[in-house]
Amino acid sequence: MALLPMLLLVSSPALLAQTVNPLEGDPRAAFAGGALFRAQCATCHGADAKGISSIDAPDLTLMWSQRQLSAQDVFDTIRNGIAGSIMPPHDFTDTEIWMLVSHLQNVAVAGVIGLPDGDAANGQRLFARHCAECHRVRGEGGSLGPDLSTITARRSLESLLISVRDPSALIAPGYKPLTVITGSGETVQGVLKSEDAFSLQMMDSNQRLRGFRKQQLRSLERPQQSLMPVFSESLLGQQELIDILNFLDRN
Amino acid sequence: MKHILDRLYKVSRNAVCASVLMVSAAASAQSGPDYDDILAGFADPERWLTYSGDYSGKRHSPLTQITPDNVDQLRPVWTFQTGTTTRGRGFETTPLADDGILYVTGSNNYAWAIDARSGRAFWSYRRNLPSDLTYGASAPVNRGFGMLGDRLFMVTLDAHLMAFDRRSGDVLWERELADYQVGYSATLAPLVLDNKVIVGISGGEYRTRGFIDAFDPVSGERLWRFNTIPGPGEPGSETWPDDPEILASGGGGTWMNGSYDPELDLLYWGVGNPNPDYYGDLRPGDNLYSNSLVALDPDTGELQWHYQFTPHDLNDWDSNHMPVLADIDWKGEPRKVVMVGNRNGFFYVLDRVTGELLLGKPFTATTWAREIGEDGRPIVLNDGSQGCVPDPWGSTNFMPPTFYPGLDLFILTARETCATFIPEVPANTPGQSNFGGTVHIDAEQGSGALRALDVHTGELVWEFTYPSPTFGGVLSTASGLVFAGDHEGNFMAFNAETGENLWHYQTGSRIWGAAAMTFMLDGRQMVLIASGTTLTAFALPE
Missing domain, CATH: 2.30.30.100 (SH3 type barrels.)
Structure with a gap:
C-alpha cells in the first residue's frame, strides 16, 4: 500500500503533461494565445476561430464538443500539422502552443450554462411528441433537422430558446x-x-x-421560413421547454 | 527604356541562334523543343510547350475540332490519379505536351511523364522535402514544368529550381533560390526564354523580399536577379520608410507566371503584397513595387516600366496574375496592350510599350474603389476596415483568364466576397507568417461567376454564375468555345460569344487554380483539366 501513492506521485506529472494544458485557467495565457492566434492562425480559421468553409478550415470553437479532443490532441495538431492538408506544422515553443490551446479553450462554445431545473422524464415525452419526427437524440428520431444529442454542449441557453421560439432567425447550413x-x-x-x-x-x-x-x-x-414550426409559449410552455432541455442535457 | 536598335539586334540574333538550333534538332529526332518552337506558340497543334501555351498569356488555342455544336459529345478518355492531395488548395498544374508525352507537376513536388494516349506514367518523381517547410507547408502546390530541349524545369516548396532529364526523370541539377526557413517557397511554372529560365518566389506572408531570377538552363548558373523591393537608396525606396530592415523584408512575392513579348523583348511579371499584409503603419508610402506589374529587360533583369495597381496595399491583394498580351485596335489605332484582371476588383488595360494606363474599371461589386483618378491612381473609398471589400483571396486570383481575339473578350473567374480587415501590430518573427492582423469573411455573401468583359470598355458582355466564390482558370479555343472550372467541381464548356453553357462534367473535386490545356493527338483534339487528385483527358468519341 505504501508504494501506490509513491507511484502516483511519480507518474502523475507525466500523465498530466499528456492530457491537461499546464496553463489552463491562466487568463494571461489565453490573452497571449489570442494575439498569437490572430497573427498566425486567423487567415485560415477566421478571427473568430469559426473557420472558413471554402478552404476546409474547420470551426475551432466547436471542435472540443464535436470531436471530443483533449488539450494534448490540439497541442499535437498545432505542432505537427495535418499531413496532406493546408494545415502546416509549427515551430512555436511549447509555451506558445499551450497559449494557443488556452485561447481555443477560451473561445470554445461553452454550451448551456445555468439551465433551470426541470423534469427530464417529462422532457423526454414532450420531445417524442413535438421534436422527434425531425430531430434525433442518441440514435432515435428523424433526420430533417439537426441531431440534438450534444446540442446543450454546443449552443448557449439563449440561442437555443431563440431557435425554438423563432426557428427562422438562424438556419444552419444544410437545413x-x-x-x-x-x-x-x-x-x-x-x-x-x-x-x-x-x-x-x-x-x-x-x-x-x-x-x-x-x-x-x-x-x-428558397423560402426564408424554416421548415421547423414556430413553438410559441401557447404551444410549448417555458417550463415544458426547460424540461426538454433537461432531457437533452442529461445526454 | 532600352534603345530600339538594341531590340532589333536582339531579334535578329535570336533568329540566327534559332536556325542553328533547328539544324541540331533535325540531327537528333529525339530532341525536345527548342526556343524557336516555344516562340512559335501554337503553330504545332500537337504541342503545348509553356504554361499558357504561348508567351502571350492569352490561353487561346487555334484548335477547332471541338465546336459549340459537338462539345456536348465530349467525354473522358482517361483519368490519372496522382495520389497526392492538397486539401484546402488545388491541383493547379498545366501539363506540357510534346510528342504524345505529357509532362506534369503535382502537389507536394511530385512530377510525372505520362503517356497522353493511355494516361499511364513513364516515370514519376517525388522530392524528399524537409519537415520544417514554411510557406510551402501551407500551400504545397505547383503549376507546372518549363521545358527546353531535353530538360524540364520545376521549382520546389523549399525554394529550389531543379532541372530534370525529360526521358528518365533524372535530376540534372538544382539551385537554391532562397532560404525556405525564413518563409520562402516556389510554386510557379518556370518560363523558358532563349537560353534563360525565369522563375519567381512565394512567401510574401513572411518576412521575405521578393525577386525574379534568370538561370542558365544548362549550367544552372544564375544570370541576374530583379528585387521587387528596392534596396536603400535605389529607385522606389522613396516609397518606403528609410529603414534597411523593412526593405529587406517588404514582401513582394512573384509567385505567378509572367508573359513575354519577343518583338519588344520585354518580360511582364506581377508582384505580390507588401509585408506585413494588413498592417500598414510600419510601411508608410506606396511600397513599390508591391502590387505592381513590372516590365523587365530579360537580358539584364533591369526594370523598364511599372504600374502599381494597389498602392500601399492593406488587403493582401497580390498582383500575381497572368499578364495577357494582345495587339488590338484601341480607339482607331493599333496598340500593343497588356491586360490584367486584378484581385482588387479592377480590370486594367495598359500600353505594354510604355506602361501607360488605358483603362481601369471594376468587374465586381468591390467597394474598395470604383474608379481610377486622372493621375492613374485608384480613388480609394474603403481600405477594408469599414467592411465588405473583396476578401484576401480577391475579386479574382492567379487562376488564368483567357483573351478571345476578334470577339475582344477578356474572360475571367470573378469572386464576389465581403470581408472586413482588422489590422494588428505584427510580431515580425522570421520563419513565421506575418499578416499583421486578421480578416472576418462573411461567408453568407460569397458567390462566383465566369465573366466576359469587352476589353475596350471593361463592360460586362455576359456572365455565368456559380453558387460560391470560385478559383477555376479559363481556356478558349478558336472554334468559339470557352472551358472553365468551378468550386463545386464542374468542368464546363461555354459559347464564347453568348456565355451559354453547352456542356459540363463533374470531376469530383473543386477545380482550384488550374486552367485547361488542349492539343491534337492522333487527329483527335484532347482537352485536359487538373482537379483534386486527378488529371482527366477529354475528347470527342472516336
Missing part, C-alpha cells in the same frame, strides 16, 4: 428550406444539402434524399 416543382409537376419541399451550377441535392420533408438537375425543374424557390 435551408427549399421548394422545387419537378418537370412532372410534383412539388417537393425540403432542405438544401448541397448544390452546384447544374444540380441540387436535398432532403424532402418525408426525409428522402433527392437529387435534381436544375434544368429539369419547373421552378426553384
Whole structure:
C-alpha cells in the first residue's frame, strides 16, 4: 500500500503533461494565445476561430464538443500539422502552443450554462411528441433537422430558446428550406444539402434524399421560413421547454 | 527604356541562334523543343510547350475540332490519379505536351511523364522535402514544368529550381533560390526564354523580399536577379520608410507566371503584397513595387516600366496574375496592350510599350474603389476596415483568364466576397507568417461567376454564375468555345460569344487554380483539366 501513492506521485506529472494544458485557467495565457492566434492562425480559421468553409478550415470553437479532443490532441495538431492538408506544422515553443490551446479553450462554445431545473422524464415525452419526427437524440428520431444529442454542449441557453421560439432567425447550413416543382409537376419541399451550377441535392420533408438537375425543374424557390414550426409559449410552455432541455442535457 | 536598335539586334540574333538550333534538332529526332518552337506558340497543334501555351498569356488555342455544336459529345478518355492531395488548395498544374508525352507537376513536388494516349506514367518523381517547410507547408502546390530541349524545369516548396532529364526523370541539377526557413517557397511554372529560365518566389506572408531570377538552363548558373523591393537608396525606396530592415523584408512575392513579348523583348511579371499584409503603419508610402506589374529587360533583369495597381496595399491583394498580351485596335489605332484582371476588383488595360494606363474599371461589386483618378491612381473609398471589400483571396486570383481575339473578350473567374480587415501590430518573427492582423469573411455573401468583359470598355458582355466564390482558370479555343472550372467541381464548356453553357462534367473535386490545356493527338483534339487528385483527358468519341 505504501508504494501506490509513491507511484502516483511519480507518474502523475507525466500523465498530466499528456492530457491537461499546464496553463489552463491562466487568463494571461489565453490573452497571449489570442494575439498569437490572430497573427498566425486567423487567415485560415477566421478571427473568430469559426473557420472558413471554402478552404476546409474547420470551426475551432466547436471542435472540443464535436470531436471530443483533449488539450494534448490540439497541442499535437498545432505542432505537427495535418499531413496532406493546408494545415502546416509549427515551430512555436511549447509555451506558445499551450497559449494557443488556452485561447481555443477560451473561445470554445461553452454550451448551456445555468439551465433551470426541470423534469427530464417529462422532457423526454414532450420531445417524442413535438421534436422527434425531425430531430434525433442518441440514435432515435428523424433526420430533417439537426441531431440534438450534444446540442446543450454546443449552443448557449439563449440561442437555443431563440431557435425554438423563432426557428427562422438562424438556419444552419444544410437545413435551408427549399421548394422545387419537378418537370412532372410534383412539388417537393425540403432542405438544401448541397448544390452546384447544374444540380441540387436535398432532403424532402418525408426525409428522402433527392437529387435534381436544375434544368429539369419547373421552378426553384428558397423560402426564408424554416421548415421547423414556430413553438410559441401557447404551444410549448417555458417550463415544458426547460424540461426538454433537461432531457437533452442529461445526454 | 532600352534603345530600339538594341531590340532589333536582339531579334535578329535570336533568329540566327534559332536556325542553328533547328539544324541540331533535325540531327537528333529525339530532341525536345527548342526556343524557336516555344516562340512559335501554337503553330504545332500537337504541342503545348509553356504554361499558357504561348508567351502571350492569352490561353487561346487555334484548335477547332471541338465546336459549340459537338462539345456536348465530349467525354473522358482517361483519368490519372496522382495520389497526392492538397486539401484546402488545388491541383493547379498545366501539363506540357510534346510528342504524345505529357509532362506534369503535382502537389507536394511530385512530377510525372505520362503517356497522353493511355494516361499511364513513364516515370514519376517525388522530392524528399524537409519537415520544417514554411510557406510551402501551407500551400504545397505547383503549376507546372518549363521545358527546353531535353530538360524540364520545376521549382520546389523549399525554394529550389531543379532541372530534370525529360526521358528518365533524372535530376540534372538544382539551385537554391532562397532560404525556405525564413518563409520562402516556389510554386510557379518556370518560363523558358532563349537560353534563360525565369522563375519567381512565394512567401510574401513572411518576412521575405521578393525577386525574379534568370538561370542558365544548362549550367544552372544564375544570370541576374530583379528585387521587387528596392534596396536603400535605389529607385522606389522613396516609397518606403528609410529603414534597411523593412526593405529587406517588404514582401513582394512573384509567385505567378509572367508573359513575354519577343518583338519588344520585354518580360511582364506581377508582384505580390507588401509585408506585413494588413498592417500598414510600419510601411508608410506606396511600397513599390508591391502590387505592381513590372516590365523587365530579360537580358539584364533591369526594370523598364511599372504600374502599381494597389498602392500601399492593406488587403493582401497580390498582383500575381497572368499578364495577357494582345495587339488590338484601341480607339482607331493599333496598340500593343497588356491586360490584367486584378484581385482588387479592377480590370486594367495598359500600353505594354510604355506602361501607360488605358483603362481601369471594376468587374465586381468591390467597394474598395470604383474608379481610377486622372493621375492613374485608384480613388480609394474603403481600405477594408469599414467592411465588405473583396476578401484576401480577391475579386479574382492567379487562376488564368483567357483573351478571345476578334470577339475582344477578356474572360475571367470573378469572386464576389465581403470581408472586413482588422489590422494588428505584427510580431515580425522570421520563419513565421506575418499578416499583421486578421480578416472576418462573411461567408453568407460569397458567390462566383465566369465573366466576359469587352476589353475596350471593361463592360460586362455576359456572365455565368456559380453558387460560391470560385478559383477555376479559363481556356478558349478558336472554334468559339470557352472551358472553365468551378468550386463545386464542374468542368464546363461555354459559347464564347453568348456565355451559354453547352456542356459540363463533374470531376469530383473543386477545380482550384488550374486552367485547361488542349492539343491534337492522333487527329483527335484532347482537352485536359487538373482537379483534386486527378488529371482527366477529354475528347470527342472516336
